[in-house]
Amino acid sequence: MDPIFFESRDEFRDWLEAHHDTAEELWVGYYKVDAEHSGIGYGESVQEALCFGWIDGQIKGIDGETYTRRFTPRRPDSKWSKANKERVEAMIEAGKMTPTGMELVEAAKESGEWDKAYRLAEDHEIPAELEAALRENETA
Structure with missing residues (x-):
């Protein structure tokens, strides 16, 4: 695993244009917020x-300032998150989706x-009745 640290989304898009149909995976390197350097964001x-x-x-830490995330071609039968559906819809609207x-x-x-x-856990709302019951129960 040798991550590539892209300086911009355009640089990452160029890599994808050249390799999306031949590469099996890519580890993208990211700089943490307080790191000295910066690059493409998640x-x-x-x-x-x-x-x-x-x-x-998959995500792996590298050191105190960097981490890496694995990217792979999506399987045709893979599940879609609501967040990724929204991202795709925005990219379609922007005319950026490829065939x-x-x-x-x-x-x-x-x-x-x-x-x-599916919705990510942070997207779920707790029903008001359940939240009230949990607040009333000290052990909950």
């Missing part, structure tokens, strides 16, 4: 990856996976 990298049919996954990325979106729509998109 949100930008995920948006660009989705345009080419790729998805982020490869759109093929996976269309496949997900045809299989029903697009409509089954």
Whole structure:
């Protein structure tokens, strides 16, 4: 695992254009907020990856200032999160999706996976009755 530290989303997009259909994985390096250097951010990298049919996954720390995240081509039967659906919709609107990325979106729509998109834990709301009951119970 030798991460590549991209300075910008354009540089990452150039890599994806050249390698999205031949590479099996890519470890993207990121600088933490308080690091001396800066580069592409997580949100930008995920948006660009989705345009080419790729998805982020495993995260590994490198040192006190950097970490890396693994990107791979998305499997046609993979699950879609609501956040990634929203990212894709924004990239479609911006005219940035590639044919490869759109093929996976269309496949997900045809299989029903697009409509089954799950919400991340932080997107869920606790029903008011449950929240009130939890607040009343000291051990909860």
